[in-house]
Amino acid sequence: MSAPTTIFRRPEALRDAFTHYCPGCTHGIIHRLVAETLDELGLRERTVGIAPVGCSVLCYNYFNCDMQEAAHGRAPALATGVKRVLPDRIVFTYQGDGDLASIGTAEIIHAANRGEKFTTIFVNNAIYGMTGGQMAPTTMPNQVTTTCPRGRDVNTAGWPIPVADVLAQLRTPAYIERVAVHTPRYTVQAKRAIRQAFQYQAENRCYSFVEVLSTCPTNWGKTPNESVQWLEDVMVPYFKLGLKKSPDRPPVD
Amino acid sequence: MPKKLMKGNEALGEAAIVAGAQAYFCYPITPQTEIAEYLAKRMPEVGGVFVQAESELAASQMIFGAAAAGARVFTTSSSPGISLMGEAMSYITAAELPAVFINIMRCGPGLGGILPSQGDYLQAVKGAGHGDYKLLVLAPSTIQEAVDLTIEAFRLADKYRNPVMIIGDGLIGQMMEPVDFESCTKPPRLDCSAWATTGCAGREPHIVKTLFLDPNVLEERNRTLKAKYERMTREEIRFETYCCDPPPDLLFAAYGTTARVVRTAVDHLREEGASVGMFRPISVYPFPDDALRQVAHHPAVRNVLVVEMSMGQMLEDVQSALQGRRPLHFYGRGGGNVPAPEELIDEARKLLGNGHGGKR
Amino acid sequence: MQREVTFAGFGGQGIMTAGKLLALAGMAEGKEVCWIPSYGPEMRGGTAYCTVVVADRLIGSPIVNDPENVFAFNRPSLDKFAPRVRPGGLLVINSSLIDVQSPRHDITQVLVPCNDLANQLKNGRSINIVGLGAFVARSGMVSLEAQRSVLHKEFGRKKGDVLAATLEVFEAGVRAAQGDKETVRA
Ligand SMILES: Cc1ncc(C[n+]2csc(CCOP(=O)(O)OP(=O)(O)O)c2C)c(N)n1
Ligand code: SF4
Numbered sequence: 001m002s003a004p005t006t007i008f009r010r011p012e013a014l015r016d017a018f019t020h021y022c023p024g025c026t027h028g029i030i031h032r033l034v035a036e037t038l039d040e041l042g043l044r045e046r047t048v049g050i051a052p053v054g055c056s057v058l059c060y061n062y063f064n065c066d067m068q069e070a071a072h073g074r075a076p077a078l079a080t081g082v083k084r085v086l087p088d089r090i091v092f093t094y095q096g097d098g099d100l101a102s103i104g105t106a107e108i109i110h111a112a113n114r115g116e117k118f119t120t121i122f123v124n125n126a127i128y129g130m131t132g133g134q135m136a137p138t139t140m141p142n143q144v145t146t147t148c149p150r151g152r153d154v155n156t157a158g159w160p161i162p163v164a165d166v167l168a169q170l171r172t173p174a175y176i177e178r179v180a181v182h183t184p185r186y187t188v189q190a191k192r193a194i195r196q197a198f199q200y201q202a203e204n205r206c207y208s209f210v211e212v213l214s215t216c217p218t219n220w221g222k223t224p225n226e227s228v229q230w231l232e233d234v235m236v237p238y239f240k241l242g243l244k245k246s247p248d249r250p251p252v253d
Numbered sequence: 254m255p256k257k258l259m260k261g262n263e264a265l266g267e268a269a270i271v272a273g274a275q276a277y278f279c280y281p282i283t284p285q286t287e288i289a290e291y292l293a294k295r296m297p298e299v300g301g302v303f304v305q306a307e308s309e310l311a312a313s314q315m316i317f318g319a320a321a322a323g324a325r326v327f328t329t330s331s332s333p334g335i336s337l338m339g340e341a342m343s344y345i346t347a348a349e350l351p352a353v354f355i356n357i358m359r360c361g362p363g364l365g366g367i368l369p370s371q372g373d374y375l376q377a378v379k380g381a382g383h384g385d386y387k388l389l390v391l392a393p394s395t396i397q398e399a400v401d402l403t404i405e406a407f408r409l410a411d412k413y414r415n416p417v418m419i420i421g422d423g424l425i426g427q428m429m430e431p432v433d434f435e436s437c438t439k440p441p442r443l444d445c446s447a448w449a450t451t452g453c454a455g456r457e458p459h460i461v462k463t464l465f466l467d468p469n470v471l472e473e474r475n476r477t478l479k480a481k482y483e484r485m486t487r488e489e490i491r492f493e494t495y496c497c498d499p500p501p502d503l504l505f506a507a508y509g510t511t512a513r514v515v516r517t518a519v520d521h522l523r524e525e526g527a528s529v530g531m532f533r534p535i536s537v538y539p540f541p542d543d544a545l546r547q548v549a550h551h552p553a554v555r556n557v558l559v560v561e562m563s564m565g566q567m568l569e570d571v572q573s574a575l576q577g578r579r580p581l582h583f584y585g586r587g588g589g590n591v592p593a594p595e596e597l598i599d600e601a602r603k604l605l606g607n608g609h610g611g612k613r
Numbered sequence: 614m615q616r617e618v619t620f621a622g623f624g625g626q627g628i629m630t631a632g633k634l635l636a637l638a639g640m641a642e643g644k645e646v647c648w649i650p651s652y653g654p655e656m657r658g659g660t661a662y663c664t665v666v667v668a669d670r671l672i673g674s675p676i677v678n679d680p681e682n683v684f685a686f687n688r689p690s691l692d693k694f695a696p697r698v699r700p701g702g703l704l705v706i707n708s709s710l711i712d713v714q715s716p717r718h719d720i721t722q723v724l725v726p727c728n729d730l731a732n733q734l735k736n737g738r739s740i741n742i743v744g745l746g747a748f749v750a751r752s753g754m755v756s757l758e759a760q761r762s763v764l765h766k767e768f769g770r771k772k773g774d775v776l777a778a779t780l781e782v783f784e785a786g787v788r789a790a791q792g793d794k795e796t797v798r799a
Contacts, residue, residue, distance in 0.1 A: 053364060069364065072333065073308065103280070103308035134281040134289070135305055146290040147281065147305050150297075157305075258637055258646070284652060367652070428675055429633065429648035431640050510675065517673030591676045 013038035013047075015064045020055075024217040024224025027056055029181045030123055030190075034094070035063065037195045041202060047090040048082050050075040052104075054096035055129040073104025076111035079118045090201060091118035098128045101137040101163050108167070112207050115172040119197045119208045122163060125216040126235060133219030137161040140234050145219070160238060164211040168244035175200045175208040176245040180236060182215060182228040189241075206247040213239055256431040261396045261421065262287035264432045265329065265355060268403035270295055273439045274353075275324040276302035278315035280334060283367040284423040285357035288329045309334035313341030313354075320350040321461040323449030325407060325442060327353035331423075332361050332373050335381060342416055343382030346478070347463035351410035351443060354388070354418040355403070357426035360562075360589040368589020369423030371509060374566035377420050378538040385475050387482050388418045389489060390538040392508045396430040400437065402535070408440030409489065413481050420537070422562060424510045424591065482539070491535035492544050495519060500551035501530035503604050506571050507560040508534050510591065515560055518597035527605050528553075537567065542574035549579050556604045558582045560597060562590075614669050616754045617677045620744070621662035621694050622686025622707070627741030631684075632663035634745055637763045638755040639667035647672045660689050667754055682752050684744055685711060686727065705748055705790075707740070723751055723790060730785045739782040746786025757787065 010016065013035035021027045038044045047065040051057050053072035060067035070078045075093035083091045100108050100122050108120065127145055128134040134147040138160045142151035152160075164178040175197055179190035190212055197208035213235050215227040222230060259267070266288045269277065277296055279289040289305065296303035302319070306312035309330050316326040330338060335356045345352050356377065360370035377390045389409055393399035399421055406417040450459050465471035493512075496519055497504070507515040512533040522529045532548055534541050549557050557579050559568045565583050572581055584600045586592045618635070622628045632648050639646040647666045664680060666672050683698045684705040685691035691706060695715035698704050703721050706714060709728030725747040727740040742764075749760045764783060768776040 057364070071364070098281075103310075105307060128281055131281045131283055131286050134286065137307070146286075147293045149290075149294050256640065258633065258640060258648070423652070424649065424675055427650055427652045429636060429650075430672075431646060513672070514674040514676060516671075520673065593676055593678045594674045595678065 011035040011039045013044045013064050015062055017062055019062055020058060022216075022218045024215060024227055025055075026181050026212075026214045027123060029187060030121065030212050030214065031059060031062055033181070033187070033191045033194050034092070034121055036191065037198050038065065038090075040195065041198055043090045043198065043202065046088070047092070048086070050079050050082070050091070050093040052093070052095040052099040053130070054099045056094055056096060056123065057130070059094055073099050073102070074107055075099070076104065076107040076116070076120065080111055080114070080116050083116055083118045087117070087204075090198065092121060092198070092201075093118065094121045095123065096129065097122070097124045097126065097136045097138040097163075098131075098134075101161050108163075109170075112167050112174055112209065113170050113172050115174065115207050117201055117204055117207065119201050120210070121194065122209060122211040123214045124163070124211055124239065125214040126160070127216050127219045129216045129219055138163070138239075140238065143234075162239055164209065164244045165240075167209055173206045173247045174245050175206055175247055177209075177243045178211040178213070178239060178241050180213040180231065180241060182213070182231045186241075200247060211239070213241075256433045258429050259396065259432050260287060260427065260429050261399055261424075262357065262426040263291045264396050264400050265403055265419075265426070266291040266295060267434065268400040268437070269327055269353070269407070270299055270301070271434055271437050271439060272404040272407040273325055273442065274301065274327050274407065276304075276316070276319045276326045278304045278306050278312040278319070278326070278328050280306050280309045280312050280330065282309075282331045282334045284359055284369075284426050285329050285331045285355070287426070288355070288357075309337035310340065313338035316352050317341050317345050317348070317350070320345060320352045321348060321450055323445035323451055325351070325411075327355065327407075329355040329357070331357045331359045332370070333364065335373060335376065339376075339381030339383075341382075342380070342388060343384050343386055344463050345416050346386035346388070347384065347474070348461050349414040349477075350416075350461070351407075351414050352416045353403070353406045353410055354416055356418060356420050358420060358422050360587065366589045367423065369510065369562060369591055370587070370589060371420075371422055371511065371562040371566065372564075372587070373420065374537065374561070374563060375569070377418055378540070378570070386478060387485075387538060388416050389413065389485055390418045390420060390536065391491070392420050392535060392537050393425060394509050394512045394533065396425065396428060397432050398535075399425055400432050400434070404437050404440065411440065411443035413485065414443070415481060420509070422510050423589075486539040489536055490539055490541045490544065492541040493533040493535060494530065494548060495533065496523060496530035497532065497548050500548055500553040502528035502553065502555050503530075503601055504549055504554050504557045505529065505531040505560060505597075505601075506534070506545065506557060506567070507531065508537060508567060511560050511562055514592055514594055515597060517594040518601065521594060521598055522601055522605075527601070529601060529605070534567070537570070540570045540574065542570075545571065545574045546576075549575055554579060556580050556582060558584060558600065558604060560584045560592060562586055562592070615666060615672070616668070616682070616752075617664060617666045617680040618682035618684060618748065618752065618754060619662055619664045619677070619680045619694055619697075620684045620686070621660055621690030624661040626661075626686050627738070628661050628686060629663050631741040631745045632665045634760070634763055634767065635665050635749070635755060636667070637767070638749070638759040639665070641759045641763055642755055644669055645672050647675050649675045660687070660693065662690065662694070682748070682754065684748050686740070686744060687711065688713075691715065703752055705744070705751065707744065709740075723747070725786065725789045727786070730789060731782055734778070734782050734785060736778050736782050739779065742779055742782045743786035743789070746783040747790035748786075750787040751790040
């Protein structure tokens with residue numbers, strides 16, 4: 001019998017820690033994809049991550065690189081500060097949809113518009129997880145949350161903000177893609193996009209942004225399996241996956 | 254309606270409805286999110302406005318707009334969110350508009366934690382925003398009192414055309430106690446027709462603004478505000494004394510939930526024969542200086558012990574009220590820890606010394 | 614006169630509801646009541662607990678570090694709260710999930726197999742109501758009549774036979790506590 005070979009192990013960019021994420025939550029998968037990327041591109045030791053306020057605030061306990069904790073929504077501003085004083089370092093923000101698309105809208109638009117050379121991983125789970133299931137700007141029409149108990153009414157709350165598509169409208173060059181991680185096939189695509197985002201940053205090309213559709217079984221009130229199905233049936237048709245903008249394809253006037 | 258067992262946050266929401274609040278703008282934050290969740294259901298039922306804003310910054314500016322349009326308005330948040338509302342507080346005060354802010358305080362600084370705290374006292378009474386402005390600040394210690402003071406806050410906001418703030422620690426938001434809404438009445442609404450921006454049909458346009466480039470005009474506004482605060486100091490002082498007649502050897506000073514813990518400690522100590530009492534400010538701006546002095550400067554009072562869930566904030570107001578004429582001591586807990594009665598009893602015994610009832 | 618209990622268990626065992634029902638019964642008796650939840654970071658996953666205070670005068674401190682009574686619905690709660698029971702106080706243990714007792718000799722310990730009793734009555738989710746029945750019967754913190762009338766009020770409006778099923782498990786808890794067989798008085 002030949003010696004066992006390791007075919008799967010924890011990336012160096014992740015710490016040996018139990019996460020606090022609920023069963024079936026895909027935050028953990030997204031962490032892993034980011035960590036694998038940092039390993040593969042050899043970036044870990046020169047990376048500074050910025051944690052948001054949301055369920056992933058504790059991601060600094062899981063990523064094995066330098067990390068800062070921002071105030072709610074302000075991660076892109078902190079990242080700008082870091083990147084401007086340390087331009088040869090790799091900087092990323094990891095943000096939820098309340099953090100990035102609600103309270104932090106101004107910061108993300110302006111960071112993207114200035115073309116800050118950092119990377120944003122945007123976790124869109126259509127709800128506020130940490131505070132217990134309130135409406136997010138990405139909450140789906142008619143989706144029930146604790147602050148829209150009759151379901152999201154698009155006449156008063158508007159339609160879910162498709163952040164990747166909105167940012168893609170900016171003239172400033174950027175890499176912007178929307179992906180999902182609820183099946184292995186989607187996860188492979190997500191990994192490629194996250195790697196691409198960090199690659200562009202490493203080449204000092206442009207701002208890079210990857211929106212990842214994610215589950216929140218706890219606050220959706222669904223089992224992990226139902227959550228995967230709901231994400232596929234309800235979120236994917238609205239939040240269209242794919243490349244939204246690339247520095248290799250400049251806008252046509 | 255008989256008494257109802259209600260969570261503090263929900264009771265606060267219902268109190269605002271009883272007070273006739275027409276519009277509520279909010280952003281979720283622990284430990285007060287239940288107010289928003291409660292009002293998401295209740296406001297539509299009473300024909301009121303409920304909007305979850307994109308941030309506290311926006312929520313507080315929404316109440317600015319709605320107040321200037323003549324509506325009875327309020328918002329609620331917890332510490333980090335209140336910091337973001339400082340701007341609106343300054344503007345709303347400058348524009349002389351009525352509005353109510355509720356802060357269910359959590360521990361800080363920074364993101365801190367979600368457990369109870371009284372660490373925003375100075376922010377509330379000295380000002381979260383810029384410029385020469387004050388809020389009238391009330392601090393309940395039971396859920397019934399939170400309800401009563403919230404309704405009162407709407408009346409006072411109208412009376413002074415100035416924002417009023419309720420500060421409660423996380424426990425006030427999270428506990429359940431019986432509340433009675435029966436004796437609550439809706440305060441009459443201020444006539445806003447002389448200044449509200451409702452459309453100028455049949456009258457000269459109204460302008461709500463806070464920019465006054467002429468120094469003399471602005472100074473006049475500053476004086477108007479100052480006169481308001483002086484009037485509040487004459488008319489709105491609220492406090493409670495507990496076991497202060499006759500004045501005690503050791504006087505505790507505490508507000509909010511902490512005052513309840515002190516009360517229990519006072520009861521225990523008195524059972525042992527110790528001479529202790531408590532002074533509890535209810536209005537913390539204006540602060541009841543005179544009333545506190547009247548008790549604390551009595552010859553029988555040898556020591557004053559301030560207890561807070563902070564590292565010493567109301568302490569500054571007590572200090573200035575006492576003018577150094579009594580030894581002042583402080584016991585504070587932080588990080589979301591609520592002091593237990595036993596801790597206060599131990600602290601008191603040290604100060605009471607032998608022969609003053611400290612048996613052990 | 615002030616009496617207190619801390620109910621502690623896993624999130625999802627209905628601990629908070631049991632406490633609320635007890636507080637309502639105290640209110641029905643015309644007492645002052647206060648229900649204090651744990652709302653710290655422990656809530657997700659770990660232990661959930663609430664303290665209920667019933668008194669005949671204004672309730673001071675909502676923080677009670679040494680409650681007169683503790684009901685431990687799971688092992689982590691027993692480990693955390695058993696040492697805090699006031700000497701002479703009562704510790705009720707959900708013996709379906711906890712196979713040990715506190716080594717303390719200065720308190721009364723009562724074992725109630727909440728899950729087993731609830732399961733026997735095909736009402737596995739109502740272990741909190743079993744516990745409530747046992748606790749009220751044993752502690753007398755509120756009267757059984759007041760507690761029953763609260764259950765009628767709170768569950769009477771629910772559909773189907775929810776009320777009957779709730780009363781059934783409640784009475785099973787009452788009998789278990791009164792049966793006294795498993796009581797240890799050390
Ligand atoms: C200024 C401020 N406002 C509000 C909050 C409360 N808060 C914490 S996390 C959060 C939203 C989290 O939702 P999201 O960003 O979607 O992340 P998730 O938890 O779903 O991963 C809010 C509103 C805060 N910490 N600071
Ligand atoms: S609350 Fe939702 S987003 Fe947060 S860890 Fe749980 S499942 Fe994930």
